[in-house]
Amino acid sequence: MISQRIRTTLLAVLAAGLLAMTSSALAQTISITARMVAGGVNDLQVQWLQDFVIPEFEARNPGVTVNLIEFGGSDEGLKEQYALDLSVGAGADVLGFDGFWIPEFVEGGMLMPLDQVGGAVVDEWEGWDAIPIGLQELTMFEGERYGIALGTDYRMIHVRSDLLExxxxxxxxxxxxxWDELLDAARALKEANPNSYPLQINAGTAMGEATTMQGYFMLLLGTG
Incomplete structure (x- = not known):
């Protein structure tokens, strides 16, 4: 059964900027969770939140306390935890999300568009001007906004020039x-060093999300 307390997912913790527009003057606590741990995975994001975002937000919103809930497990484990929490109306107020999870959670009735939670002020937020349209679309589904993108990444082919030479x-x-040129180079590398692995593509269940998004999907895009 879908909980009546459906939360909005603000994709990535940069959403603190949007929360500043809708927070009340009453004393309250806001919780943030994402895959990050001080001294571990995504340590720099923890530092950014604790040293800048949270203190700045609390200073601008007297009476509001922000708690960071660190999660050190896998992406798959975090997604499962979100699904369990949201299905019973639990979980943090701000969730660090992978953009491609959004459609599944929306269709499961666990997420609401930002403007249904924050009102018209969401679309009027001046911060949208600083976020490229393509990046904004990563947190949208069927024309509705469900979050604020912290950033994205890209894929490159990394090589060792000494081995190529x-x-x-x-x-x-x-x-x-x-692909023919790439495979020809891989074959040349293999011939020069039979014990080498000239081309690495993420695969297998042990790689989790990386198999889909950084392995199979890259092959699909690269071959049309």
């Missing part, structure tokens, strides 16, 4: 434009 390839000018 040892395989007879021009490292300074090597710029593959097709």
């Amino acid at each position: 040892a395989a007879g390839l021009d490292a300074s000018g090597w710029q593959p434009s097709s």
Whole structure:
């Protein structure tokens, strides 16, 4: 059964900026959770929140206390925890989300659009001007906003120039434009060093989300 206390997911903890527009003057506590641990995974984000975002937000909103709930497990474990919490009306107020989770949670009745929670002030927020449209769309589903994107990333081919040169390839000018060129280079590397693994693509259940988003999906995009 879907809980009546459906929370809005503000994608990534940068959502503190939006919360500042809707917080009341009454004493209250806001909780934030995401996959981050001081001294561990995403340590720099913990520092950013604790040293800048949270103190700045609390200073601008007297009576409001922000608690950071650190999660050190896997992405899959975090997603499962969110689903369990939200299905019974529990969980933190601000959740660090992977954008591609949003449709599943929306269709499961566990997320509401931001403007249904914060009102018209959400679309009037001046911060949207600083976020590229493409990045905003990562947190949207069927035309509705469900979060604020902290950022995104991109995929690159990383190589070792010394190994390319040892395989007879021009490292300074090597710029593959097709899978054939990439595979030809991998074969040359393998021939030069039979014990090597010239091409690594994330795969298998042990890699979790990386298999889908950084393995299979990259192959799908690269081959059309």
